[in-house]
Amino acid sequence: xxxxxxxxxxxxxxxxxxxxxxxxxxxxxxxxxxxxxxxxxxxxxxxxxxxxxxxxxxxxxxxxxxxxxxxxxxxxxxxxxxxxxxxxxxxxxxxxxxxxxxxxxxxxxxxxxxxxxxxxxxxxxxxxxxxxxxxxxxxxxxxxxxxxxxxxxxxxxxxxxxxxxxxxxxxxxxxxxxxxxxxxxxxxxxxxxxxxxxxxxxxxxxxxxxxxxxxxxxxxxxxxxxxxxxxxxxxxxxxxxxxxxxxxxxxxxxxxxxxxxxxxxxxxxxxxxxxxxxxxxxxxxxxxxxxxxxxxxxxxxxxxxxxxxxxxxxxxxxxxxxxxxxxxxxxxxxxx
Amino acid sequence: xxxxxxxxxxxxxxxxxxxxxxxxxxxxxxxxxxxxxxxxxxxxxxxxxxxxxxxxxxxxxxxxxxxxxxxxxxxxxxxxxxxxxxxxxxxxxxxxxxxxxxxxxxxxxxxxxxxxxxxxxxxxxxxxxxxxxxxxxxxxxxxxxxxxxxxxxxxxxxxxxxxxxxxxxxxxxxxxxxxxxxxxxxxxxxxxxxxxxxxxxxxxxxxxxxxxxxxxxxxxxxxxxxxxxxxxxxxxxxxxxxxxxxxxxxxxxxxxxxxxxxxxxxxxxxxxxxxxxxxxxxxxxxxxxxxxxxxxxxxxxxxxxxxxxxxxxxxxxxxxxxxxxxxxxxxxxxxxxxxxxxxxxxxxxxxxxxxxxxxxxxxxxxxxxxxxxxxxxxxxxxxxxxxxxxxxxxxxxxxxxxxxxxxxxxxxxxxxxxxxxxxxxxxxxxxxxxxxxxxxxxxxxxxxxxxxxxxxxxxxxxxxxxxxxxxxxxxxxxxxxxxxxxxxxxxxxxxxxxxxxxxxxxxxxxxxxxxxxxxxxxxxxxxxxxx
Ligand code: HEM
Numbered sequence: 001x002x003x004x005x006x007x008x009x010x011x012x013x014x015x016x017x018x019x020x021x022x023x024x025x026x027x028x029x030x031x032x033x034x035x036x037x038x039x040x041x042x043x044x045x046x047x048x049x050x051x052x053x054x055x056x057x058x059x060x061x062x063x064x065x066x067x068x069x070x071x072x073x074x075x076x077x078x079x080x081x082x083x084x085x086x087x088x089x090x091x092x093x094x095x096x097x098x099x100x101x102x103x104x105x106x107x108x109x110x111x112x113x114x115x116x117x118x119x120x121x122x123x124x125x126x127x128x129x130x131x132x133x134x135x136x137x138x139x140x141x142x143x144x145x146x147x148x149x150x151x152x153x154x155x156x157x158x159x160x161x162x163x164x165x166x167x168x169x170x171x172x173x174x175x176x177x178x179x180x181x182x183x184x185x186x187x188x189x190x191x192x193x194x195x196x197x198x199x200x201x202x203x204x205x206x207x208x209x210x211x212x213x214x215x216x217x218x219x220x221x222x223x224x225x226x227x228x229x230x231x232x233x234x235x236x237x238x239x240x241x242x243x244x245x246x247x248x249x250x251x252x253x254x255x256x257x258x259x260x261x262x263x264x265x266x267x268x269x270x271x272x273x274x275x276x277x278x279x280x281x282x283x284x285x286x287x288x289x290x291x292x293x294x295x296x297x298x299x300x301x302x303x304x305x306x307x308x309x310x311x312x313x314x315x316x317x318x319x320x321x322x323x324x325x326x327x328x329x330x331x332x333x334x335x336x
Numbered sequence: 337x338x339x340x341x342x343x344x345x346x347x348x349x350x351x352x353x354x355x356x357x358x359x360x361x362x363x364x365x366x367x368x369x370x371x372x373x374x375x376x377x378x379x380x381x382x383x384x385x386x387x388x389x390x391x392x393x394x395x396x397x398x399x400x401x402x403x404x405x406x407x408x409x410x411x412x413x414x415x416x417x418x419x420x421x422x423x424x425x426x427x428x429x430x431x432x433x434x435x436x437x438x439x440x441x442x443x444x445x446x447x448x449x450x451x452x453x454x455x456x457x458x459x460x461x462x463x464x465x466x467x468x469x470x471x472x473x474x475x476x477x478x479x480x481x482x483x484x485x486x487x488x489x490x491x492x493x494x495x496x497x498x499x500x501x502x503x504x505x506x507x508x509x510x511x512x513x514x515x516x517x518x519x520x521x522x523x524x525x526x527x528x529x530x531x532x533x534x535x536x537x538x539x540x541x542x543x544x545x546x547x548x549x550x551x552x553x554x555x556x557x558x559x560x561x562x563x564x565x566x567x568x569x570x571x572x573x574x575x576x577x578x579x580x581x582x583x584x585x586x587x588x589x590x591x592x593x594x595x596x597x598x599x600x601x602x603x604x605x606x607x608x609x610x611x612x613x614x615x616x617x618x619x620x621x622x623x624x625x626x627x628x629x630x631x632x633x634x635x636x637x638x639x640x641x642x643x644x645x646x647x648x649x650x651x652x653x654x655x656x657x658x659x660x661x662x663x664x665x666x667x668x669x670x671x672x673x674x675x676x677x678x679x680x681x682x683x684x685x686x687x688x689x690x691x692x693x694x695x696x697x698x699x700x701x702x703x704x705x706x707x708x709x710x711x712x713x714x715x716x717x718x719x720x721x722x723x724x725x726x727x728x729x730x731x732x733x734x735x736x737x738x739x740x741x742x743x744x745x746x747x748x749x750x751x752x753x754x755x756x757x758x759x760x761x762x763x764x765x766x767x768x769x770x771x772x773x774x775x776x777x778x779x780x781x782x783x784x785x786x787x788x789x790x791x792x793x794x795x796x797x798x799x800x801x802x803x804x805x806x807x808x809x810x811x812x813x814x815x816x817x818x819x820x821x822x823x824x825x826x827x828x829x830x831x832x833x834x835x836x837x838x839x840x841x842x843x844x845x846x847x848x849x850x851x852x853x854x855x856x857x858x859x860x861x862x863x864x865x866x867x
Binding site for chain 1: 367368370371374375377378381382384385386389391392419420529538585587588589590591592595596597598599619620621622623630632634781783785788791792795796798799802803806807839840842
């Protein structure tokens with residue numbers, strides 16, 4: 001079998017085009033967020049008291065003083081119902097970027113007549129397209145557009161990393177990867193990682209929001225990051241983060257089990273504490289701890305959230321550090 | 337999260353009364369401890385991915401110890417080169433599993449009781465529950481209660497009519513069942529892993545193309561049995577390695593050039609002494625099953641076929657010698673121990689390069705893994721190989737303590753380069769070396785794990801249990817009716833529907849509203865029918 005160089009080059013063009021569209025989408029999402037922030041402040045009196053000039057509304061100035069409990073409770077409330085043109089543009093651009101991106105990934109696979117995840121570059125572009133795909137799928141059912149900046153940002157970053165650092169020529173697979181388990185194991189890992197990525201964004205926002213709420217409650221209204229006023233309250237973000245992890249966790253469990261079955265086929269043992277296996281296991285254990293923490297009395301949403309962040313840090317280590325720097329049987333990075 | 341409403345019976349047994357003696361046990365089996373031990377387990381697993389491990393690559397561990405003479409021995413003493421068998425790692429996971437069993441068994445008992453018990457009685461104040469809806473309906477209270485029971489049962493609730501004019505219902509017992517199955521399956525998995533380790537074995541062999549292997553202990557290059565393994569457990573198979581087809585990337589450039597593309601070993605297998613031969617192809621992801629064991633293709637390399645004549649001119653060695661590849665281009669190292677050479681034994685240290693290039697800076701290196709221009713670079717020693725000292729030696733290491741390195745007439749160290757078909761005389765009439773041809777060898781792993789299917793069963797059970805535990809909604813719904821005075825003596829009833837869920841349940845509000853609207857519909861339907 002030979003590699004179709006024309007298709008491989010076309011795939012590269014696709015990745016660059018997708019990055020352009022993502023950049024546009026990111027700008028639009030950010031604009032939407034800042035617009036929402038303004039709207040939220042205009043409607044949430046407690047906030048506008050504090051920055052009358054910036055909020056552009058002095059209607060309620062005299063009626064409240066900072067520290068009232070209403071303000072923080074209504075974060076985001078003001079935005080509901082107002083049409084959000086920037087957000088619509090952002091979503092449309094995201095769909096366009098997704099189409100280009102997915103096309104590029106498919107072409108990459110077709111060029112070598114195999115699944116497009118055989119080395120780090122391909123893991124990165126395929127993983128990123130799944131993140132966008134999962135995000136768009138979630139958007140169909142729920143208005144999570146406020147998360148757009150925090151999802152498309154990382155996707156764009158990943159693609160940048162892929163083309164700048166990880167790029168590898170399209171080629172056939174090494175024998176160890178020539179198995180249908182590559183399709184099963186890695187694709188489920190992608191979906192799980194995508195959900196964890198979006199969950200991570202929600203959790204970061206939750207913690208930021210929580211600080212703002214606490215600061216408000218203590219009478220020290222936050223001065224920066226006004227776009228946060230457009231986002232749901234921290235409790236809502238906490239639930240969103242939990243649900244994403246709750247879906248990702250069984251998928252990650254499946255990834256672990258499928259990987260063990262594959263390892264048994266390829267190497268004769270289902271578990272060998274290879275660095276990649278160790279980190280897949282560590283991720284699993286940390287998220288199990290997170291699920292436990294949420295169910296443990298005396299653990300509030302914030303402490304559990306830190307575990308979720310730790311879990312995602314392990315996901316990043318697993319992809320970026322283990323693949324590149326640790327030698328083991330899973331050394332397919334194809335870089336360096 | 338466990339429901340916290342005042343009406344909720346505690347799902348944990350009240351251990352408080354059992355006194356101080358059980359304090360420690362209670363601590364160990366608390367959620368908090370489980371959480372702590374899980375985190376500890378994650379942290380403890382990390383060093384094994386950073387430091388080299390004996391179980392994976394003992395030679396790298398030795399190298400590390402040589403390079404780090406101060407920290408190395410300490411890390412070694414603390415078990416850091418064998419993390420997953422170290423006392424501290426074992427202690428953590430054993431404690432975790434003790435905690436798990438101590439936590440899950442009482443829960444199982446509670447759950448079994450709950451499954452048989454009636455749904456919990458209706459709380460006095462439904463409006464205090466997380467979800468509560470109220471409506472007035474033109475229907476008779478008694479008929480509504482019957483309707484409520486029907487509606488809830490059709491939604492797979494276990495519904496129970498109470499004497500206080502209410503219906504109590506609960507569904508989703510599968511959630512807790514799944515949780516218990518998940519946790520208990522983890523115990524099963526751990527046991528299966530342990531049993532596999534005790535009764536299984538793993539051996540490595542290097543077989544040169546054209547040679548064979550028969551499955552007895554003595555033929556293994558290395559063998560690692562579980563403590564309960566017995567040599568009779570080895571299935572009596574044998575095979576010959578007919579050919580080994582190897583393909584490398586020649587098209588793509590950059591770092592993909594020379595990457596392996598296909599390894600296939602053709603074997604003729606005899607399952608036992610009387611069996612008919614069968615032809616098999618062994619590939620990396622396609623192991624060979626022979627009886628309870630599996631044979632895996634774990635690697636390959638080159639084995640130059642050499643003929644060595646000694647100082648007396650006699651043939652002292654003839655055959656393939658395996659050279660271990662050191663890098664992706666199969667730069668391979670090996671030694672030849674010519675024990676039968678006389679008057680003195682001969683030792684050869686060699687570097688085999690399948691596609692040899694002499695780099696001005698790095699010296700001789702291989703630039704492609706396939707044998708397009710193979711060369712053997714070697715130096716030679718004469719003296720005593722030390723094979724009779726009774727100390728076991730590695731076949732890949734030359735003990736040169738009692739040997740002298742051959743030198744040229746100028747006094748330089750003798751080193752030679754030789755290609756297939758060539759012969760080179762050693763200095764001082766020590767003999768000669770002929771590189772007959774280049775063969776390949778296959779590195780094969782033979783393994784058996786009698787419990788691996790059990791491990792799979794428990795892993796699948798755990799996954800099924802987990803999904804049930806996370807996604808089956810566990811809900812309690814109560815319906816209370818109260819007759820009020822309607823106009824014109826027509827029956828009129830206030831209906832309260834309230835719901836409580838275990839854990840995160842985004843659908844609870846819909847559920848309660850649905851039950852209520854079904855009730856209203858059925859009341860309307862009844863009213864319509866009576867008209
Ligand atoms: C091998 C170690 C363990 C692992 C990997 C593990 C994993 C998990 C996971 C993933 C869940 C989430 C499922 C759900 O929310 O329903 C869970 C729930 C739970 N685990 Fe564990 N667990 C372990 C040990 C323990 C131990 C030692 C205890 C007892 C102290 C325990 C008690 C619980 C309880 C009570 C829940 C249910 C939480 C709820 O009500 O939502 N687990 N466990």
